Amino acid sequence: METLGEAMSPDAVGWKFARLKTLHERGVRVPGLFCLTGAAFHRAVAPVADTIDALVRETDLDDWERVCATSARIRDVIAGAGLGPEVERALEERLAADFPDGPLLAVRASVIGAPGQGEDSAQNPFAGMSDSFLYVPPSGVKEAVLKCWASAFSPEGLLYRHRQRLPFSGLSVAVGVQRMVFGERSLVLFTCDPTSYARDTVISASWGIGEGVVQEKAPVDHYFVHSRTGDVESVVARKTTMVTLDAERGHGTVETAVAGERVDVPVLSDEEARSLAALGRDIEQVFGEPQDIEATITEDGLVHVVQSRPVTIEADRHRIWSSANVSESFPDTTTPMTYSVARRFYWLLNYDYLRRSGVPESELHDLHETMTRLLGFLDNRIYHSINSFIRMLSAVPMFDSVRRDWERLVAELDTFYHHESAKPAGLRARGRRAVRLVTGWGRVVRGYRALPRDFTDFQERWSALLREVRTGTTASEHPLKLVADYRHTWRTAGQLWGITLVNYQFMVLFHKAVELAMDRWGVDEQETLFSQLLCGGRQLKGAEIALSAVRLAELVRADAGLHDLFLDGQPRPIWDRLEAGKLPRDFTEEVHRHIERYGDRGIAELKLEKANLRDTPWELIRLVQQYAASDLTVADMEEVERATRLAGEELLHGKLPRARLRRAVLLGLFDRLRTTLYYREVGRYMRSELFGYSKQVIRALGVELHRREVLADPEDVFFLDLDELFGFVDGTGSTRDLAGLVAIRRRDLEKSRALRPLREFATGDVVATSVPQEEEVSPADTERGLALRGLGSCPGKVRGYARVLSNPGLDGDFPADSILITRETDPGWLYLMLASKGIVVERGSLLSHTAITGRKFGIPTIVGVPDATRRIPDGSLIEVDGGTGSVVILDEAPR
Numbered sequence: 001m002e003t004l005g006e007a008m009s010p011d012a013v014g015w016k017f018a019r020l021k022t023l024h025e026r027g028v029r030v031p032g033l034f035c036l037t038g039a040a041f042h043r044a045v046a047p048v049a050d051t052i053d054a055l056v057r058e059t060d061l062d063d064w065e066r067v068c069a070t071s072a073r074i075r076d077v078i079a080g081a082g083l084g085p086e087v088e089r090a091l092e093e094r095l096a097a098d099f100p101d102g103p104l105l106a107v108r109a110s111v112i113g114a115p116g117q118g119e120d121s122a123q124n125p126f127a128g129m130s131d132s133f134l135y136v137p138p139s140g141v142k143e144a145v146l147k148c149w150a151s152a153f154s155p156e157g158l159l160y161r162h163r164q165r166l167p168f169s170g171l172s173v174a175v176g177v178q179r180m181v182f183g184e185r186s187l188v189l190f191t192c193d194p195t196s197y198a199r200d201t202v203i204s205a206s207w208g209i210g211e212g213v214v215q216e217k218a219p220v221d222h223y224f225v226h227s228r229t230g231d232v233e234s235v236v237a238r239k240t241t242m243v244t245l246d247a248e249r250g251h252g253t254v255e256t257a258v259a260g261e262r263v264d265v266p267v268l269s270d271e272e273a274r275s276l277a278a279l280g281r282d283i284e285q286v287f288g289e290p291q292d293i294e295a296t297i298t299e300d301g302l303v304h305v306v307q308s309r310p311v312t313i314e315a316d317r318h319r320i321w322s323s324a325n326v327s328e329s330f331p332d333t334t335t336p337m338t339y340s341v342a343r344r345f346y347w348l349l350n351y352d353y354l355r356r357s358g359v360p361e362s363e364l365h366d367l368h369e370t371m372t373r374l375l376g377f378l379d380n381r382i383y384h385s386i387n388s389f390i391r392m393l394s395a396v397p398m399f400d401s402v403r404r405d406w407e408r409l410v411a412e413l414d415t416f417y418h419h420e421s422a423k424p425a426g427l428r429a430r431g432r433r434a435v436r437l438v439t440g441w442g443r444v445v446r447g448y449r450a451l452p453r454d455f456t457d458f459q460e461r462w463s464a465l466l467r468e469v470r471t472g473t474t475a476s477e478h479p480l481k482l483v484a485d486y487r488h489t490w491r492t493a494g495q496l497w498g499i500t501l502v503n504y505q506f507m508v509l510f511h512k513a514v515e516l517a518m519d520r521w522g523v524d525e526q527e528t529l530f531s532q533l534l535c536g537g538r539q540l541k542g543a544e545i546a547l548s549a550v551r552l553a554e555l556v557r558a559d560a561g562l563h564d565l566f567l568d569g570q571p572r573p574i575w576d577r578l579e580a581g582k583l584p585r586d587f588t589e590e591v592h593r594h595i596e597r598y599g600d601r602g603i604a605e606l607k608l609e610k611a612n613l614r615d616t617p618w619e620l621i622r623l624v625q626q627y628a629a630s631d632l633t634v635a636d637m638e639e640v641e642r643a644t645r646l647a648g649e650e651l652l653h654g655k656l657p658r659a660r661l662r663r664a665v666l667l668g669l670f671d672r673l674r675t676t677l678y679y680r681e682v683g684r685y686m687r688s689e690l691f692g693y694s695k696q697v698i699r700a701l702g703v704e705l706h707r708r709e710v711l712a713d714p715e716d717v718f719f720l721d722l723d724e725l726f727g728f729v730d731g732t733g734s735t736r737d738l739a740g741l742v743a744i745r746r747r748d749l750e751k752s753r754a755l756r757p758l759r760e761f762a763t764g765d766v767v768a769t770s771v772p773q774e775e776e777v778s779p780a781d782t783e784r785g786l787a788l789r790g791l792g793s794c795p796g797k798v799r800g801y802a803r804v805l806s807n808p809g810l811d812g813d814f815p816a817d818s819i820l821i822t823r824e825t826d827p828g829w830l831y832l833m834l835a836s837k838g839i840v841v842e843r844g845s846l847l848s849h850t851a852i853t854g855r856k857f858g859i860p861t862i863v864g865v866p867d868a869t870r871r872i873p874d875g876s877l878i879e880v881d882g883g884t885g886s887v888v889i890l891d892e893a894p895r
Contacts, residue, residue: 001094003034012037014110014174019287019308026286028279029304031106031179034094036087038112038172041149044084048077052153053168061162068155075150083142091145095138095177104180104251106306107141108132109148111157112172130157130173134211135180135251148175181304182245183296185267186210190311191280192290196762197313197320199227201277205267207258208242210294210306217255218242221267225277228866229789232270239263276303283308319767320386321376322760324412328824328849329606332806333380333752336745338608340721341694342382345497345687346374348490350392352498358436358443359395367392378771380752386411397433397440402505405512410504412845412864413760444509447502455679458499462686465492469693474700479729486697486726493690500683507676507847514669521662523655527792528883530846531855532648533667535641537674541681542849543856545598546830547634549620552594553627554634555587562587566625575618595620600685600692603808603828608695609718612688615695626831640858644794677852701725710738719745759843788872788887790840790865793851795883798860799890800837804874808832819880821872825850833859838880840887842868854882862887 002008008021013035024030045052052074059070083091099105109130131151133144151157152173161168187205192198203223204213212218219237226233239258246254268276276295283305284291290311296304330342350371354364370392376383389411393399399406407413447454469489474482518526539547556562562584565574578588595617602612602619613620649667656663702717710728711717717725719742727733735741756774763770800819808829820836822829824843833839833853837860844850844863854861860882872878872887875894880887 001034001040001090002037003094003098004030004032008035011112012039012174013176014038014112016108016110016307016309017174017176020176020305022286023283023305023308026282028283029302031181031304031306032098033176033178034098035177036091036145036175038174040087040090041172041174044087045078045081045149048081051077056153056158056168059158061158064155064159067158071153071155071158074153075147078150078153079146083145088142091142095141098177099138099179102138104135104137104245105141106132106134106176106178106180107136107144107148108176108178109151110174110176111152112174130154132211134209134253135245137251140251141177145175145177149173178306181296181298181306183209183304184299185297186213187268187276187295187297188213189276189280189293189295190290191277191284191293192311193224194292194311197290197311197318198762201225201227201273201280203268203273203276206242207239207262207267208244208256209253210296211253212241212243212255214294223268223273225273228864230274232273234266234268234270234273236264236266239267279303279305317764318387318762319764320413320760320762321378321383321767322386322411322413323381323383324759324843325410326375326382326384327759327843328826330382331604331824331826333749334382334607335380335609335718335749336377336721337698337718337725338606339375339377339382340723341608341691341698342606343372343375344490344722345690347371348494349497349501350374352494352496353501354392354395354498356447356498356502357396358440363395367395376767378767379755379757380749381757384411386413397437398444402508402512405508409508409511409845409847412843412848444505448506451499451503451506451679454499455503455682458496459682459686461496462493462689465489466689466693470696474696477700479701479704482697482700483726483729486694489690489693497687500680500687503676503679503683507673507680510669510673510676511847514666514673517662517666517669521656521659523652523666525651525655525883527846527885528795529648529652529655531792531794531851531861531882532644532651533670534674534677534852535648535855536645537671538678540678540852540856541685542827542830542853545601545685545827546834546857547637548594548598549623550627550632550634550637552587552590552620552624553630553632555590556624556628559584559587563628566621566628571618571621571625574621578621591617591620598685600688601827604826605688605828606691608691608698609715612692612695614692623831626835630835632834637857641856644855644858677847681852698722698725701729705738711742712739716742719749788865788868788889790862790868790885790887791844791846791851792861792881792883792885793844793846793863794854794859794861796838796858796860797879797881797883798838799877799879801894802840802872802874802876802878803836804869804872805832806869819878821868821874823869824848825853833857838862838882840865840868840872840880842866 002013004021004024008018010018013021017033017035020030020033055070055074055077059066061067082088109132111130131148131154133147136144152171185205185207186209187203188210190202193200193202201224203225204220205223206212206218206220208218213220218241219239221237221239222235224233225231240263241255242258243253243255246252248254280291280293283293287308287310290313291308292311293305294307296306298304330338351364354367359367370388373388374385374392376385390403393403393406469485477485514530515526518529523529556566577583578591581588595613599614599617600612602610604610605612652663652666656666698717699714702711702714705711705717705728706714716739720738724733724735724738724741728736728738757771758774761772798819800817801815802821803814803818804821806822808831814832814835816835817837818835819838819840820832821840822842824841825833825839826849830853833850834857839850839854839859839861841850841863842865846863848863851861851863853859860880862880862882862885865887868887872889873892873894876889877891878887878889
């Protein structure tokens, strides 16, 4: 016998009761109980164990009638064996000691199998396979225990073990004897949606006790609590019956009618549903995975948890897709060419990263197929395959320790993904894994020390390669030469690019270290501190490019003739005059220098079908015109950043006034985190250069195929994928009808533009036919004065008028009191961001482009606001608090 005051390990009492013991220790309200251990079962059943084994062995477990007959015979055998004098005496003593008042009890079974395989384990939960008996008087406990033991061999239990290929020998059964709580309402709570595994909480609740919910004996209400917004959606049933105590007998259960006034009343209020969801999240955090929780609520409103077990996820069929992070690089719809180039880039990037991380060549070979499937192309939008990413990254020994941070900061994942790493079996295998883990962390330490040197080497080698391939005129090269040069460039780049993910790894580690330190030392206002203390340091690439454009605007304002020309002229004619040498020489040289350095920047610059600055240099003139018409100066922008950083240091001093060493540690960690952000932004622009070079080659091939009358338009080349294009050129393709492919892809793109697929979803079916779409949401669905919430990324409270935009191609003016509302941004949005009084986006994290830009230039910014573009009316007066992450609609009427 073991009680809540004793060890109650899973091997002794099974996972069901071991988890209740853990919850009891964490302060969760659990009814008092004691357990008969698996050892008690073995002691009592030992005399008939051979008989039971023989009965199972002689049964055709694919014949249901024989399974039922064998189960009945085993039940009789166990009943005949009884508890045995020693177990019976111990049971009577424990009942008298723990329940001297003789209350009604719940008696529940928990099957114990091989380690990790017992009832309510993650691998084999045996949900509903074992018996439970409710409202049992102390005099009936002995009989209930025998029935619980026999339930391990129920027909369903025998069939389950057979189908799961689990052994029958060696199992045992623990039995929990628990004070019966007279619940007025009962519920089952899933901390993730059991159909999609989204993090949303799902609750089924009924009047009476939990048997009505679990065994579907009573109608139930359903409540869906959205994890990000806290919104509650309820489906209220007409509840005519419930399960409760059989008052006539004084024990056992009975189905009875629900009182008339309660039939149509919700079992839970929205606030109770949110409170239960919070309890579920706490319990999930205790066990580190989604939980299926049973609880009952007494008349006084107290919640009593009677069971918690892992939600079973079918990993082989379960697929998670997310565009949350990748849409910053490839927003909205794109073309097959962009997808095929991006897919190859992800392969070479991650292959080099795994190689640098010490993954053996044999594992790299095994992961090749996975690494070619990191991206998906759904409704003409690029998605991350989270399954493929986690399978690939699990090859890195240290990944398990940072996986949750990767999901949150890199994948920006809302849906729960359950991945069981292959746990080493046996001492030798565990030893090998331990050696790999130690070696891996050693490699991490050495890699961090070498990061500045390695990243500088990467920059120098890439710059030299880029100069080499961009020498000469791409348009005049023969197609075969273009294809050969392209393949050489990408093959060489594949040996360089992994360092950017090595840096990403350190970014996640330092972010985690900062969070852990602030949590440990009780530092609050963490979002504000992140926003302020990540300012300063080396100039990020995006800010460097923006400041270069602002300097050009300052040159324009300083020259009266240029100023008048830029105020009144159109971008293209001004560019033509510049190219003709009719503008001041120093200004012309600065413009050419900007384009030479930053010509691969543009709106959605990684989309190959989109022109960048190198293709349309007059767009730089347009940008300089906009800056010249404002009062933006480099000095003012740098001063804003400096002041923001100082404010963060003062705030930190106020949080830790007497802890000088702790402040120094946090500031040192922030410095290192800023350095990794600097490297990340440099690497991102170098990626833009690689895609810009690819764009030149592919466009040149499009022109050539148009000249040869293969394509009707040179731009049609982007409706092919890379293998189709190169295959046509070098003879390895599968069709000559490229124009036919283009026609099909054009139709697909037009259809996809009308769709709004969810940014993240799970499916267990054929993916292409099961992409869920967003539900219609309109500003009318948002109450005036109601706060929308996201992640505060740059502090400051401002009021202004919402400007809801889907792309930065501005049609009309952008008044100074505008607050930018959009789904996500990329560097092409920079002008509008700098012109905005505040920024609100639906996507992103504290380390995303939007958050970094807002911090850099002191613009109150909020990321991760669900449905912001559809819930905030264009032109409405709103208040944005970049510190708390709150957006309040003050007046919906457009100005």
